[in-house]
Amino acid sequence: GREVGSVGGREVGSVGGREVGSVGGREVGSGAGGNKGYKYSKIAQLKSGDDKINMFAVVKYFKPIAQTKGTDFCSVLTIVDESSPVDGLKCVIFNRSQDKLPHLRSIGDVICLHRLKIQTYKDDLQAMGRGFTSSICFDGKPNSKIVPRTGSHMYTLTEEDHGRIKVLREWAKQHPELNPETRARRLCDVGGGDYFDLTCQVVSKSIFASQDYTVLSVWDGTKFPLEHKQYDYSYSETVSDPGLSAVAGNLAVPVVLYDNHSLLGRAIKPGQFVQLSNVHATKLRGYSFASDQQFYMELCIHRGTQYGSGATILLDSDEGVVRLKSQLAPHVSAGGREEAAAPLQRWCPTFLGPLPRSTTVIPYTRIVFMPIRDVLAYPTVPFKFNCRARVECVFPACVEDLVQLRCSRCARRVAMPRTSRADSDALVGTPCPTCVGCLGATPTTPASSKAVLRLIYVFKLVLDDETGYLSAYVAEDDAVTFLPGLPPTNLYVDQDSRRKLLDRLYFLTGGNDPFVERPPGSRQQLPRPWMECCLKSYFHVQSAPGGVPSPRKVNYRVFDTILNNLEPEVEDVVDGGALSDTHEDG
Numbered sequence: 121g122r123e124v125g126s127v128g129g130r131e132v133g134s135v136g137g138r139e140v141g142s143v144g145g146r147e148v149g150s151g152a153g154g155n156k157g158y159k160y161s162k163i164a165q166l167k168s169g170d171d172k173i174n175m176f177a178v179v180k181y182f183k184p185i186a187q188t189k190g191t192d193f194c195s196v197l198t199i200v201d202e203s204s205p206v207d208g209l210k211c212v213i214f215n216r217s218q219d220k221l222p223h224l225r226s227i228g229d230v231i232c233l234h235r236l237k238i239q240t241y242k243d244d245l246q247a248m249g250r251g252f253t254s255s256i257c258f259d260g261k262p263n264s265k266i267v268p269r270t271g272s273h274m275y276t277l278t279e280e281d282h283g284r285i286k287v288l289r290e291w292a293k294q295h296p297e298l299n300p301e302t303r304a305r306r307l308c309d310v311g312g313g314d315y316f317d318l319t320c321q322v323v324s325k326s327i328f329a330s331q332d333y334t335v336l337s338v339w340d341g342t343k344f345p346l347e348h349k350q351y352d353y354s355y356s357e358t359v360s361d362p363g364l365s366a367v368a369g370n371l372a373v374p375v376v377l378y379d380n381h382s383l384l385g386r387a388i389k390p391g392q393f394v395q396l397s398n399v400h401a402t403k404l405r406g407y408s409f410a411s412d413q414q415f416y417m418e419l420c421i422h423r424g425t426q427y428g429s430g431a432t433i434l435l436d437s438d439e440g441v442v443r444l445k446s447q448l449a450p451h452v453s454a455g456g457r458e459e460a461a462a463p464l465q466r467w468c469p470t471f472l473g474p475l476p477r478s479t480t481v482i483p484y485t486r487i488v489f490m491p492i493r494d495v496l497a498y499p500t501v502p503f504k505f506n507c508r509a510r511v512e513c514v515f516p517a518c519v520e521d522l523v524q525l526r527c528s529r530c531a532r533r534v535a536m537p538r539t540s541r542a543d544s545d546a547l548v549g550t551p552c553p554t555c556v557g558c559l560g561a562t563p564t565t566p567a568s569s570k571a572v573l574r575l576i577y578v579f580k581l582v583l584d585d586e587t588g589y590l591s592a593y594v595a596e597d598d599a600v601t602f603l604p605g606l607p608p609t610n611l612y613v614d615q616d617s618r619r620k621l622l623d624r625l626y627f628l629t630g631g632n633d634p635f636v637e638r639p640p641g642s643r644q645q646l647p648r649p650w651m652e653c654c655l656k657s658y659f660h661v662q663s664a665p666g667g668v669p670s671p672r673k674v675n676y677r678v679f680d681t682i683l684n685n686l687e688p689e690v691e692d693v694v695d696g697g698a699l700s701d702t703h704e705d706g
Contacts, residue, residue, distance in 0.1 A: 157278070157280075158174050158234070159174060160174050160175060160176055160284070161173050161174065161175055162175075162201055162202070162203040162204075163175070163177065163199070163200070163201050163203050163204035163208060163209045164203035164204050165203070166209070166238050166245055166247075167238065167245075168238055168239055168240045168245060169238065169239070170237070170238040171237050171238070172235050172236075172237075173233075173235070173236040173237070173238060173247070174232075174233065174234045174235070174236075175199070175201075175232070175233045175236065175247075176201070176230065176231070176232050176281075176284045176285070176288060177199035177200060177201045177208075177209070177230070177231055177233070177288070178199065178200055178201065178228060178229070178230055178231075178260065178288050178291070178292045178298055179197055179198070179199055179224060179226075179227055179228065179229045179230075179231055179257075179260075179428075180198045180199060180200045180208050180227065180297075180298065181197060181198040181227065181426075181427070181428070182195070182196065182197035182198070182222075182224045182227070182425075182428055183195070183196045183197070183425040184380075184384075184425055184430045185218055185221050187218075188214070191216055192214045192215060192216055193214070193215055193216070193217070193218040193221055194212065194213070194214050194221075195211075195212075195213045195215075195221040195222050195224075196210070196211070196212055196213075197210075197211050197213075197222065197224065197231075198210050198211070199211060199231060199233075200298070201288065201291075202291055205295065209245060209246070209247055210241075210244070210246045210247070211233070211236065211246070211247040211248075211249065212246065212247070212248055212249070213248075213249030213250075213253055213255070214249065214250055214251070215249075215250070215251055215253070216251065217271065219271035220251075220254075220271045220272070221255070221271070222255040222257055223255075223257045223269035223270060223271065224257055224428070225257075225259075225269075225395055225397070225432050226259075226260065226300050226303070226317055226395070226397055226428055227297075227298065227300070227303070227397075227427060227428045228260035228261075228292055228298045228299055228300035228303075229257050229258065229259065229260045229300075230257070230258040230259075230260050230285050230288050230289060230292075231255060231256070231257050231258070232255065232256045232257075232258075232281070233247075233249070233253065233254075233255050234253065234254045234255070235249070235252050235253045235254065236248065236249050236253060237249070237250075254270075254272060254275075255270065256268045256269070256270045256275060256277075257269040257270065258285055259300070259439065259440075260288075260289055260292055260298070260299070260300045261289070261300050261301055261304075262286075262289045262290060262293050262301075264439055265439055266282055266285055266286075267439060300317065303315070303316050303317045303398075304316065304317050304318075304319070305317065305318060306318075306340055306342045307320075307339070307340050307342045307343070307344045307371075307373060308342035308343055308344065308345060309342075310344065310345070310346075310401050310419075311401065312346065312401055312403045312417060313401060313402075313403060314400075314401045315398055315399070315400050315401075315427070316398075316399055316401070317395060317396065317397050317398070317399070318338070318340065318375075318395070318396045318399055319340065319393070319394075319395050319396075319434070319440045319441070319444055320338040320339060320340045320393070320394060320396065320444070321338060321339060321340070321364075321391070321392070321393050321394075321444065321448065322336050322337070322338055322388055322389070322390050322391065322392050322393075322394055323337040323338060323339055323360065323361060323364050323365050323368045323372045323390060324336075324337040324358060324359060324360030324361065324365060324372075324390050325337070325358070325359055325360075325385060325386070325388055325389075325390060326351070326353050326356035326357070326358040326359075327356055327357045327358075327382075327385075327386050328356045328382075329357070332378070332379055332382055333376055333377060333378045333379070333382050334376070334377045334381075334382040334385030334386055335351055335353075335356070335374045335375070335376050335377075336374070336375050336376075336377065336385060336388065336394075336396075336431075337360070337365075337368075337372045337373070337374050337375075338372065338373065338374075338375055338394070338396070339368040339371045339372040339373070339448075340444060340447065340448075341371065341444070341447045341448045341450075341451055342371070342447075343371055344371075344373045344417075346401075346416075346417045347416050347417065348373050348374065348416060348417045348418065348419065349374070349404060349416050349417065349418045349488045351374060351376075359389070359390060360390055361390035361391050364390060364391060367451060367452055368451075371451070373419060374419065375396060375399060375419040375420065375421070376418065376419070376420040376421070377420070377421050377431060378420060378421065378422055378423050379423035379424075380423060380424070380425075381421050381423075381429070381430055381431060384430065384431050385431060387433075388431065388433060392433055392434075393433075393434045393436070393438070393440075393441045393444065394431050394432060394433055394434060395431070395432045395434055395440065396421060396430075396431050397421075397427075397428045397429055397430050397431070397432070398421060398422075398426070398427045398428055398429035398430075399419055399420070399421055400419070400420055400421070400422060401417055401418075401419055402417065402418045402419075402420060403416075403417065404416045404417065404418055404487060404488050416488035418488075479627070479628060479649045479650065479651050479683065479684050480651050480652050480653060480681050480682060480683050480684060481652075481681075481682045481684060482506065482652050482653065482654050482680060482681050482682075483654075483680055484506060484654060484680070487505075487506045488506060489506045489507060489508045489652070490505050490506065490507060491507075491585055491587040491588070492507065492509060492583060492584070492585045492587050492588040492589065492590045493587035493588045494587075495507060495588075495590060495655065495657075495676075496588055496590060498657070501657045501658065501659055501674055502656060502657050502658045502659070503656065503657050504654065504655070504656045504657075504679075505654070505655045505656070505657075506652065506653075506654060506655075507583070507585070507590075507652070507653055507654075507655050508585060508650055508651070508652050508653075509583035509584055509585040509590075509650070509651060509653070510583070510584050510585065510630075510648040510649065510650055510651065511581050511582065511583060511584075511628050511629050511634070511648065511651060512582040512583065512584050512589070512629075512637075512648075513582050513629070513634055513635060513636060513637050514579055514580070514581060514582075514625055514629075514634040514635055515579060515580040515582070515591075516579065517635045517637075518635070519611060519618060519621060519622055519625070519635070520536075520611040520612050520618070521579075522577060522578070522579040522611065522621065523536075523575055523576070523577055523578075523608045523609060523610065523611050524536065524575070524576060524577075524578050525544070525547060525548075525573055525574070525575055526573065526574065526576055526578070527552035527554060527555060527571060527572070527573060527574075528552075528571065528572055528573075528574050529552060529555050529571040529572075530552060530554055530555055530571070532552060532554045532555075534547070534552075534553070534573055536610060536612060537610065537612075537613075538612040538613070539613070540613055541609075541610055541613045541614060544575070544610035544613065547573050548573060548574060548575055549572050549573065549574070550572060550573050551571060551572060551573075552571045552572060552573055555571035575608040575609060575610065576595065576596045576599070576608055577594065577595060577596065577599030577600070577602075577603070577608050578593070578594075578595045578596075578599075579593070579594055579595070579599070580592065580593050580594070581594060581678065582637075583651075583653075590655075590676055591676065592653070592655055592676040592677060592678050593675065593676070593677045593678065594677075594678045595677065598677065598678055598679045598680075598681075601679075601680065601681065601682060602678060602681055602682065602683055603621070603624060603683060604682055604683070606620055606621060606624070624683060627683075628649070628651065628683065629648055630647050630648035630649050632648065652681070653678050653681040654678065654679050654680045654681050655676050655677065655678060655679075656676070656677050656679055657674055657675070657676055658674070658675055658676075658677065659672045659673070659674060659675075660672070660673050660674075660675045
């Protein structure tokens with residue numbers, strides 16, 4: 121009937137109902153009859169050199185447990201109490217067993233520490249703990265049960281201990297930065313820009329090893345009120361619970377664990393309950409036609425450990441898990457029918473499952489992708505977007521005309537020589553005839569060093585994503601970026617460059633003739649790959665006959681987009697279609 125922790129230097133629990141600290145020189149605890157008990161110190165009472173210090177305090181800051189360069193694990197935390205509510209005391213605790221270190225989950229946790237040594241480090245007091253240091257942690261919510269979290273089962277809590285925990289909970293409640301209830305959120309209560317703690321169940325996990333982040337799909341039985349970012353899961357290793365996915369439906373939302381948190385995310389399994397601490401509801405620029413939102417949301421845990429950032433796997437017996445299970449029960453019994461029937465609001469067209477693999481590379485991967493329907497309806501011009509679509513066709517309809525000889529100043533097009541490369545090379549860098557005439561300069565002396573002829577790409581891609589069609593220019597420096605290693609040249613005489621350009625255009629259209637405009641509904645074509653691109657909208661004003669300006673027209677242009685040289689992965693055939701715009705107003 122004895123519960124014994126350690127003898128001869130090891131931690132000792134209780135014997136015959138008594139809490140025992142040490143025997144024969146070891147620290148002695150308190151017996152049932154009120155013998156000598158533990159002495160607990162306040163932070164303000166401490167001084168350098170104090171040893172075997174016992175404390176009750178509130179956690180103000182902590183880092184997840186990390187392994188040292190040796191064999192030990194280390195826990196770093198800052199604690200506060202009524203005597204030192206601001207500066208507090210930094211604690212560094214080492215142990216060879218990770219389970220023996222403080223089981224912290226959130227800022228605001230109450231912690232009991234035994235056998236600390238106080239020393240000075242960089243002019244500040246610091247508590248040091250070694251293998252003989254023990255700890256017990258408690259939830260800091262004022263109304264939660266007093267359930268200890270510790271790696272040792274050998275402990276006794278007295279009535280005085282319970283009272284001290286309650287006092288610290290009430291004290292922390294008066295300080296919003298310490299009160300766990302001020303940071304705890306349900307998904308339905310999250311707003312843009314919030315930092316919060318979330319208790320939830322994991323529906324699936326997707327590991328993006330090459331990019332060092334993990335995406336957890338989670339739910340808590342409530343509806344996230346904002347449209348969130350979607351991810352291209354074709355690049356990930358995804359593990360899911362199909363049954364749970366069906367039940368959660370569109371109540372599940374992705375949460376990204378970046379950098380150091382990604383490793384822990386990989387260990388989490390679908391179906392487990394977790395607490396995600398210091399989650400950031402990040403606003404990403406974008407526009408949703410369906411909800412009229414001016415932004416999308418990304419839920420993520422940023423790199424680092426500030427403010428307790430991290431993920432903790434919870435036991436089924438945890439009070440928060442028991443409460444969450446009761447909230448999820450109605451959805452589980454309903455089989456997710458209501459949620460599954462709700463319409464999905466996605467940036468991607470009617471496309472379920474892993475998102476498509478792109479034939480291009482773009483730098484702004486954290487900007488959400490917008491459907492073409494929303495791009496066309498977006499009220500602000502100019503504006504920039506990320507878009508994912510398929511290429512219907514290319515204009516102009518002759519590959520040689522994709523490179524033009526134009527003035528760098530007035531953009532006037534000059535006829536391209538078709539005889540030899542030497543003839544076109546001789547024209548490149550020469551003064552523009554139009555600019556020379558207007559400025560009164562001689563052909564051999566340009567009025568401006570910029571008013572010269574140069575070879576540039578000017579063409580349009582007709583893009584389709586099942587929500588609409590859009591024509592986007594690819595021109596000048598943006599085209600050189602789009603076609604790496606293929607500078608503009610006279611395609612009438614440079615057959616090698618002409619062949620390489622054709623190869624890339626056929627690659628972009630999945631083997632279809634890139635210059636054939638197909639009517640909507642046509643399926644006489646091969647499957648086309650997806651392309652991710654950055655688009656920017658702008659106004660183009662063209663003068664009508666008589667010099668009267670015509671109404672402003674919104675044009676679109678591709679920028680910062682690089683075409684891959686890898687074979688694309690193509691999806692289902694999408695109905696064809698093209699726009700009737702020409703390239704003359706570029």
